[in-house]
Amino acid sequence: MFIRNSIKKIGLFAAAGLCIVLGSCSEENLDTPPGGNPDAAGLSGLIHMASPEDYTSENHIIMLQDDEPESIFLDPAQRSFDSRRPVQVSVTGNRELQLRAYSPRRIRDLKVWASIEGYPDEFLLARFDIVPPFLEFRTAIPFVSADKEYTTAAGKTILILKNPHLGPDDLSLRIECEDPYYKKFAAIKTTWSISFSNFEYPNHPYWLAMNPAHCREAVAMSLNMAYLFSTQEYQDSLRVNDRRFIDNALNALSAETLLSQSLTRPSFAWGTLHIQGGLGGGGTLGLQDVCFLGHYADDVSDNMALFHEFGHGMGYGHGMGYGHGSNTVISESGGKYSWRQMCQSIYLRQSLAKELPVYSRRFMHSRRNHYDQWSDNRLAYFGAAGRYYRGRHVIEDPELDELDGGLSGGTDFLATDNGGDTGDALRFRLDYATAGVAQRDYAPRDIYVYGDLLYVANDMRPADYSLDVFDLSTGSPKLLKRITAWKDPQSGADVTLGKPTGIFRSYDKIYLSGSGSRVYVFDAETYECLNFLTPAGGAFSVAVGEGVVYSILDAVRAMPEHLVTSQHIGNVPTLATSAKWSRSEDNTLARDHRGEVYAVVNGPRKIMRMDRSLLMSGRLDIARELTFDHAPQGVCFADDGRMFVSFGNASSVRFARVDPESGEVLEDLTKIGDIEFKNPQKCLIRRNTLFVVDRLPDFCVYAIPLKDLE
Structure with missing residues (x-):
């Protein structure tokens, strides 16, 4: 707090x-x-x-x-x-x-x-x-x-x-x-008096304890409904549908009757339930957790339960009309139009037009707040409903941007860590001998360089998976540490490294993907395992840019870097997800010096720059897409904008400089000096040096000064 x-x-x-x-x-x-x-x-x-x-x-x-x-x-x-x-x-x-x-x-x-x-x-x-x-x-x-x-x-x-x-x-x-x-x-004409109640909790199987977070959202829904029922649009809609809606006894209802009932409902209290939907009637309006969050147009835009339960409060029940043509507030039986549907449509339109008093989830960010201020008490507020969902619609507004910093992430998000990218250019070949292991036990899969440290994910065989850390301060890699197991930060149990497929460092944390279908997070100084991230389905590669941790499997998923702390073990939320592609271990991620993140998707042979401009609405779109004749394996960028792509051994042009606008091969770099790439995979540019993982024939990492490419 x-x-x-x-x-x-x-x-x-x-x-x-x-x-x-x-x-x-x-x-x-x-x-x-x-x-x-x-x-x-x-x-x-x-x-x-x-x-x-x-x-x-x-x-x-x-x-x-x-x-x-x-x-x-x-x-x-x-x-x-x-x-x-x-x-x-x-x-x-x-x-x-x-x-x-x-x-x-x-x-x-x-x-x-x-x-x-x-x-x-x-x-x-x-x-x-x-x-x-x-x-x-x-x-x-x-x-x-x-x-x-x-x-x-x-x-x-x-x-x-x-x-x-x-x-x-x-x-x-x-x-x-x-x-x-x-x-x-x-403009509000309703005569409601509104309060909050636990009703029969804990002595009734349906009710939950009301919490302040529920109350805040109930205020928003109360103001929105009161305003909606007071608008000319609502009155006109009722009159267009005059006598179309019917009561419990199947009698036609006049527009004036429904207008009066919706405006003059007596006082009522909000409550919280764990059953699906809610309970309403008399002075009661109870909703399930998710209904307090999803009613906004820029959330899941589901306010069905809201009007359903309010309709019960006006006196309409499931009654004898249920299943026999009732179309007041509780059913679309027989495909007939309901008062509830009419209200839902108006609510959506007035939200998108910013007419409702509280038209966006961003005014309170109850979903986001569920994670920003972590406590056992708050975890009970919304449970799984508190996770961010892709918004059905996007609502942009300067007032909202001032409030939360904008849809791209907001003021809480960290800047891109470009630190550790200084030092003299390097030249070396890192193979099994330099790594200090037998040839049959070594196969670099991914690399990252941060200052004088080189991080290598080695995926040769299950018995020999490792995260290796090398010292580059002398210009040649010297093994500092080999990580093959650690203590799980949640259970305290020993964890043996599964197949490592991606490695990245940002600020004081090392991110290792692949093992156990998770992204494990290590302290960059002590190498203690601090946390693990659990993106849906797993993670084959990881990158960090503009305060966001990205992982890829069949889709790219974005998680906030500032929440990757020891207080959030295993529970850092996925804020946004891209479209899905074919699942492949060859799908990888890369980042340029500006913090832009790129997805290399093997199946459709594409490299895509991710668009995070609508991140907080749950959207992770594509800003630019390049398609190649052969499946790309890795991509990297020089500070001057040059783009380099590796194509493995599927093409005679196995490594090349390409046009970042069109993807056209501008220069074949399969051979650079006396180095000829056989099966180049991940590539990286740091410290004015091109690093390339070549997985044939001997499995090695090349470090080549960028000046050799000029």
């Missing part, structure tokens, strides 16, 4: 839904004045929250955060709201101004006007340049303790005399805000 006593960046306000706890105050210390009054010593009484620094632990908390106890978030007296007025202002019994914002989005330039009996003019009591999501704010009303001056709507200055006996009913408050997002609330 992050705890901040002051907020340094406005961007964090927008990200409050990401479970960043802004301030560490409790309900009790909110009673402590002052706060937000920059001129407390003078006559001006305006409460002005003009900057992030004005929010302190003395005057605010963020509601519905992960550490908020049930005694607070399940108490309707402390956590409930009217769907028409999600921002609440009041005077407390302690003569404080209190503001609560049941909003997953920040609100700009909100003003609180006040009027007191005996004073003819309304005056500006408070101004909030930014209201953070889920803000609960309290501060002493300045004129309780001293005479204070205020400005009226007409621009006059009036003096409000000290009133130590001010009561909650003595001050009338009104909110004014021109923020387009806030103005959506003014």
